[in-house]
Amino acid sequence: MTGNILFEAIVFLLGAIICVSIAKRLGLSSVLGYLLAGVLIGPYVLGFIGNEGEDILHFAEFGVVMMLFLIGLEIEPKNFWKMRKTIVGMGGIQVAGTMLISYFLFLFFGFDWKVALTFSMAVALSSTAIALQTIKEKGLLNTTFGTSSFSILLFQDIIVIFMLGALPLLANTDITPLENSEEHTNLLQNLPLGLQTLAILVSVATIVVAGRFLIVPLLRKVAKTGVRELLIAAALLIVFGISFLMELVGLSPALGAFLGGVVLSNSEFKHELESTLEPFKNLLLGLFFMAVGASINFIVIAKSPLTVGGILVAVIVLKALVLFVTGSFFKLKLNQKLLLTFSLSQIGEFAFVLLSFAFSLNILEQEQLDIMLVVTALTMTITPIIGIINERVLLPRLGTRESIKRPMDHIAKSQKVILVGFGHFGSTIGRFLRTHGVEATILDHDSNRVDFLRKMGFEVYYGDATRTDLLESAGIAEANILICAMDNPEVIKQLAKAVKSKYPKVKLMVRARDRYAAYEFLNMEIDHIYRESLETSLKLASEVLSQMGFRKYTLQRQVQNFIRYDEDSLKRLAKEKKIGDENYIFKARKELEQQEKLLEQDFKRGIVEFDTHWDGEQIRAALEDKNI
Amino acid sequence: MKNILVLFSHPKFEKSRANSILADKIKDKVGVTFHDLYERYPDFNVDVDAEKELMEAHDIIIFHHPFYWYSCPPLMKQWIDMVLEFGWAYGPAGNALLDKKWLNVITTGGSKAMYCENGTNCYAINDFLRPFQQTANLCGMRYLPPFAVMNTHKIEDKKLHAYAEQYDKLIDLLVEDAVVAEVGNISFLNDIPQLNA
Numbered sequence A: 001m002t003g004n005i006l007f008e009a010i011v012f013l014l015g016a017i018i019c020v021s022i023a024k025r026l027g028l029s030s031v032l033g034y035l036l037a038g039v040l041i042g043p044y045v046l047g048f049i050g051n052e053g054e055d056i057l058h059f060a061e062f063g064v065v066m067m068l069f070l071i072g073l074e075i076e077p078k079n080f081w082k083m084r085k086t087i088v089g090m091g092g093i094q095v096a097g098t099m100l101i102s103y104f105l106f107l108f109f110g111f112d113w114k115v116a117l118t119f120s121m122a123v124a125l126s127s128t129a130i131a132l133q134t135i136k137e138k139g140l141l142n143t144t145f146g147t148s149s150f151s152i153l154l155f156q157d158i159i160v161i162f163m164l165g166a167l168p169l170l171a172n173t174d175i176t177p178l179e180n181s182e183e184h185t186n187l188l189q190n191l192p193l194g195l196q197t198l199a200i201l202v203s204v205a206t207i208v209v210a211g212r213f214l215i216v217p218l219l220r221k222v223a224k225t226g227v228r229e230l231l232i233a234a235a236l237l238i239v240f241g242i243s244f245l246m247e248l249v250g251l252s253p254a255l256g257a258f259l260g261g262v263v264l265s266n267s268e269f270k271h272e273l274e275s276t277l278e279p280f281k282n283l284l285l286g287l288f289f290m291a292v293g294a295s296i297n298f299i300v301i302a303k304s305p306l307t308v309g310g311i312l313v314a315v316i317v318l319k320a321l322v323l324f325v326t327g328s329f330f331k332l333k334l335n336q337k338l339l340l341t342f343s344l345s346q347i348g349e350f351a352f353v354l355l356s357f358a359f360s361l362n363i364l365e366q367e368q369l370d371i372m373l374v375v376t377a378l379t380m381t382i383t384p385i386i387g388i389i390n391e392r393v394l395l396p397r398l399g400t401r402e403s404i405k406r407p408m409d410h411i412a413k414s415q416k417v418i419l420v421g422f423g424h425f426g427s428t429i430g431r432f433l434r435t436h437g438v439e440a441t442i443l444d445h446d447s448n449r450v451d452f453l454r455k456m457g458f459e460v461y462y463g464d465a466t467r468t469d470l471l472e473s474a475g476i477a478e479a480n481i482l483i484c485a486m487d488n489p490e491v492i493k494q495l496a497k498a499v500k501s502k503y504p505k506v507k508l509m510v511r512a513r514d515r516y517a518a519y520e521f522l523n524m525e526i527d528h529i530y531r532e533s534l535e536t537s538l539k540l541a542s543e544v545l546s547q548m549g550f551r552k553y554t555l556q557r558q559v560q561n562f563i564r565y566d567e568d569s570l571k572r573l574a575k576e577k578k579i580g581d582e583n584y585i586f587k588a589r590k591e592l593e594q595q596e597k598l599l600e601q602d603f604k605r606g607i608v609e610f611d612t613h614w615d616g617e618q619i620r621a622a623l624e625d626k627n628i
Numbered sequence B: 001m002k003n004i005l006v007l008f009s010h011p012k013f014e015k016s017r018a019n020s021i022l023a024d025k026i027k028d029k030v031g032v033t034f035h036d037l038y039e040r041y042p043d044f045n046v047d048v049d050a051e052k053e054l055m056e057a058h059d060i061i062i063f064h065h066p067f068y069w070y071s072c073p074p075l076m077k078q079w080i081d082m083v084l085e086f087g088w089a090y091g092p093a094g095n096a097l098l099d100k101k102w103l104n105v106i107t108t109g110g111s112k113a114m115y116c117e118n119g120t121n122c123y124a125i126n127d128f129l130r131p132f133q134q135t136a137n138l139c140g141m142r143y144l145p146p147f148a149v150m151n152t153h154k155i156e157d158k159k160l161h162a163y164a165e166q167y168d169k170l171i172d173l174l175v176e177d178a179v180v181a182e183v184g185n186i187s188f189l190n191d192i193p194q195l196n197a
Helices: A006-026 A028-041 A057-074 A079-083 A085-107 A114-126 A128-138 A142-171 A193-225 A227-248 A252-263 A271-295 A299-305 A305-328 A334-345 A349-360 A364-398 A424-435 A446-457 A468-473 A489-502 A513-523 A534-547 A552-576 A582-607 A616-626 B017-026 B046-056 B073-081 B130-138 B159-175 B181-187
Strands: A416-420 A440-445 A457-463 A481-486 A507-512 A528-531 B004-008 B032-036 B061-066 B101-107 B147-148
Touching: A006 A028, A006 A271, A028 A128, A028 A271, A028 A299, A028 A364, A057 A142, A057 A227, A057 A252, A057 A271, A079 A085, A085 A114, A085 A142, A085 A305, A114 A142, A114 A305, A114 A349, A114 A364, A128 A142, A128 A271, A128 A334, A128 A364, A142 A193, A142 A252, A142 A305, A142 A334, A142 A349, A193 A227, A193 A252, A227 A252, A227 A271, A227 B130, A252 A349, A252 A440, A271 A364, A271 A457, A271 A468, A299 A305, A299 A364, A305 A334, A305 A364, A334 A364, A334 B147, A416 A424, A424 A440, A424 A534, A424 A552, A440 A446, A446 A457, A446 B147, A468 A489, A481 B101, A489 A507, A489 A513, A507 A513, A507 A534, A513 A528, A528 A534, A534 A552, A552 A582, B004 B017, B004 B159, B017 B032, B017 B061, B017 B101, B017 B159, B046 B073, B101 B130, B101 B159, B147 B159
Parallel strands: A416 A440, A416 A481, A440 A457, A481 A507, A507 A528, B004 B032, B004 B061, B061 B101, B101 B147
Antiparallel strands: none
């Protein structure tokens, strides 16, 4: 079966659809389905795709590339800083422990020290693709186990950069590296080895700088055109571009993409990029898993079953032990520790990269490479199976299941409010909610305003809210209230329709430009309609707060206070600056300045705090002070 | 089996320790309709017809409120002014409330010692409650001595919970119609023997 692209595509898709459906029907993770599909259609079973020894993985790696780009996007530097202790602590212990023990084991079994070191590097890595996919599928991302796994995987994803950088130092320089190399043209190949390491680090730095000063401005330009496909194109361009550059210098494209993601995670395009790439990612990741399945080389297994089997078992046991100990260091509960132990005990996709790179540098021999590649693929295949055993046999016996519900410390935090549109109507709502300590998640399609709101510390997403995928990344699934404050009733209608059918539990509160818009909303069975003005925007906001448990009478007073206060500031600001009849952009900028000023004033004055009438607590506190 | 309407009135319920403890205890009980006036009418625009219907559907009306400036909070006064209409609640044809029971449940910041001839406030609670008593009389309702939780500025949580237990028991007695008619000679319903057994 030769390289007819259409035929191969059909085989892949059909294999995926059949096997994953069966896996899901049996309650197994989709990863296992993909892997089995790969084994079935691969060269050693049905032989539909790939010839023996051919590198099927190469193209499929794009799934991993995108996954890492998206993971990178998730990691805002400030969150990263918050998690630094677990990341470095757990990740460090895991990687160091695994490397150390496996290094001596491989030495003990008679491997050369360079080979042993390379192997131990590979073994220390786990599969981000498999582990995260499974964790997400089960919705465990926010458990202790989820964040621990994430930290460890993250540490590995970063440390692998240094591993790849270090490998050339181990290379056997006496043999020319060229004959082994099947890689693409590598600009650095002819440089001295020390310089190669340096070059790799420099290229990493290049991505960081380019991301900030090249990509973000480019995205802003693209966003201004308002053509949605262009943003998809730009997103893909970023991923492909970074990958290409990284390959050019002989580095893993996945790592480049990860870095690119981190760089962009602070930009306002975070969620737009995320929701655009998500569908591609899942499918390509599936393709990657299938390729892993297909690359299990049964000939190598048949040739030396004992070696392969021995290393396989040793690796999994060793990794599991180290993970278990790491979990103990960080005082995880037993069930969380077991989940961690069994879900990260495989060798990861970066091992493919690392090992192939080592092979091209002549550190490894063909046979050693083959064996480790098979072991890697096998560990990845076994992980979901071990996971099932853990979940169905071990956990029910040992379970101290983490309670999902935690008491919320403040009402405002227990409910999520999404506010779409931050124009003159929406901004009043946003301000009023904020003065009551409620931070709504804001969506707006004006990238200037988004930029400004982020500076003011709001959680803001840029994009077209009628796209459910964007709403999803803004957290509509966990939201209780969706406020539609855009001025175009047609857009609101579209959004409301989508949300009503897909998330019927979310309470819709909509702005109606006029009577006719209100008629239409009423006919759509939307109960909470606000015909626009300063008062109605505040009425809407106060009803949001009432839903969250604030007292109605208090809110009634606050609304009136807010209006009085807003009118005061209106008069003040009117005196201060004349808004001229300049062009539109100038006006828009003025409006932003205005909003900024208002938000700052709200904050400084703390207008809500003044309302302390009938406050028993105060009297009690005063009496206690005086000790009467 | 009697129905109880609790007309609850507190402009800053969210900050009231005593009333939270009391209200939490009884608001979901069978036979009790807990009607939070400030939550229902933040704009003071009382829906008179709806309120009349509520009154008609219940046998015992509890006016549950903090004691502000020797009286009830303004919305409750507003409610009384608007709902208890001539020709319905009183007057020649006004007999809608006949023989229903009226009970004030109040919290006061000051202690009992402050509410007496020699105290800061010179008069007893029951003296201050006269307007309520006479309103009940005029409407042909049977006025019960108040249930009072006093000294809330200083009282401990534990004590407040004990009061809440009493309140709870009192509601049971009222529902069973077991509060004897001759309670008129005691100052506070807190003191009836059934609550202190």
